[in-house]
Amino acid sequence: MKINGARMVCESLVAEGVRTVFGLPGGAIMPLYDVLPDYPINHVLVRHEQGAAHMADGYGRASGDVGVCMATSGPGAINLVVGLANAMMDSAPVVAITANVATSVIGSDAFQEADITGVTIPVTKHNFLVRRAQDVPPAIKEAFHLARTGRPGPVLVDIPKDVLQTEGEFAYPTSISMPGYNPTTQPNTVQVRKAARLIEDARRPVIIAGHGVLISRAWDELLAFVEKTGIPVINTLLGLSSFPGDHDRFLGMLGMHGTACACHAVDQCDLVMGVGIRFDDRAMGKYSAFAPHAKVIHIDIDPAEIGKNVRTDVPIVADCKRALQALIAEVGPCQDLTPWHERIAELKNQYPLPKPPSDGRLSHRHVIQEMWRATEGKAIVVTDVGQHQMFVAQEFPFLTPNAHISSGGLGTMGFSLPASIGAYLARPDATHWCCVGDGGFQMTSQELAVLKNRRANVKIALFNNQFLGMVRQWQQLFYKGNYVEVDLSGPPDFQKLASAYGIPSWQVEDPGGVADAVREAMAEPGPALIEFLIDPYENVFPMVVPGTALSEVIPFETHPRGDDGQQPIHVQPGHQPVPLPGLRH
Amino acid sequence: MRLTVVVDGSRTAVEQVVKQLYKVVEVRKVSDLSEDKTVERELALIKVTSNRNTRPEIMQLVDIYRARMVDIALGSVMIEVTGDPEKIDSLISLLKGFGIKELVRTGVVAMARGVGPKEAVPARDGAVSVV
């Protein structure tokens, strides 16, 4: 079959099972858009290419398969970059297809030329510049293989305009040859045996389960492993929803704004079993004081993560699902963990999450607790970056797997709305909430048009605290309350903004009104937005102050206004109080 | 194609470099040569100011260093030298006295020695070779 490069792209996408792509056309990619309607591919016209990359990311994570975005040369391609970097940091399976100027003028600063393969080397798993039409199918085949296997990530395929226009013989390759790419998925049995012995001997073990569990769809295995061994489970931010949030053995999230119980449990444990995690600094506190009494088992598919941040006693390079299956089979009778379970129950008791204030101020916690009740903990929740993101992580115990999607590694404000749209298109039958701050929302709110056009059943919880909240919190805690350029009060009127896009909206300012608004918004058949006027000075606690150990976690603050009857900051006996300007101890 | 990368760092840093190199899709094999006995070579071209008076002296150095004079012009000579980086450094420092007009060096290529009787050549830290 002789077809042009543009048709080869479409044929290849169809062969890869792609049904939805996100993009926006321009000069160089017009040959591709010209033929796209001839194929059974649903194209979502975004309003900014960053949106396309995040939608592909959200689509990829929610579906477990590759999300695809497209952009034209130069500015279009460059607009994808932050989304690719985000997908890279969070191991999301994304393929980006960009057009470039014709091969004859590459390198001449032609109109809308950008060296996008050069630009994206550090933020993609791999990229291709395709110089001949016959190279299009193998490049796309390899791109999908790379994006979805091993540790997933974004792959970019850049195709010059003349290549899209050139005809060639099309045959989709049936095999790939990448001798340098061969991820290890099967665990080494010797290592599995060593790990099993450590697990059997441990008296105070914990599991830290991360994004790898979701990527390898190993939630059933994780649950089975925990049911068998009784080991308590802690999640990283991106690991949330890999373990039932209402399970007795679940301790919540670890890290800077994790639960105090999880932080202390890791500090006191004698075995850390990291499953599909990369021991990120935001989750581990001060590395030199991380889990000081523990041996470490580290399961991850990426060998470069082993030993990168913390010392490892038993590394298992493998797909989490297979590693857990092997461990379930290998692990024999364990120590009696009752004393450890009791200790953890004590910690849970001693350090509940802070309660929302009852003096009329609206807290993130009121909203998220209500959202949880209304959805029975079974929604797909996409969060942006900032305070609200941490509050969701604390207050929404996920009851269904793979239901939490957030920008973790890169912390990209503006991620949530487009990612929500992607997640919705991947799983239209689920209940979708997009949680976003007033800062991040303004970075990609143009995608409300897509939300509306697609009648996407996504409810937006807009946490309007009139500040770049997380930065304000840091300025309060670490810069003596010197608030510089964090004030977002004033425009826009978010109610009018929603109505400009034809999206019904509510505004809630007291805790009593939350439940009704949530119920009404959920009764809407399509998109809806609720603006919550949050206490501008609410801070996220617990907090592990940067540079301190998990054991030094501050479980809650004495509210600066001191009128909510909460107890003073608890400091562990034997630890120095952490000096926090602006806080009373 | 095979590249030799010289890295300066602790054991764990070098290990991390090796692992990161493996993540580059085109890379098939990475050998960490820091623990091995290796042969390391570099090539340099050095253009040195010279006149009739200094040329014999330069020739002598070239001889001692088993280098070669590859170009002789009115005011300068060009020397080609191969060897390990220390040898090249030392020739350069001796030639500085005559005035070096231009200098180019390739960077090191390295290869592990075979098994069997080994010469007493010390290994240098941190050579990593990438294929």
Ligand SMILES: Cc1ncc(C[n+]2csc(CCOP(=O)(O)OP(=O)(O)O)c2C)c(N)n1
């Ligand atoms: C693109 C981008 N720019 C800057 C930051 C730094 N940053 C982290 S959190 C934050 C504040 C976010 O404010 P908002 O979206 O209102 O959410 P809130 O913290 O109030 O919940 C900022 C500016 C970022 N993460 N991403």
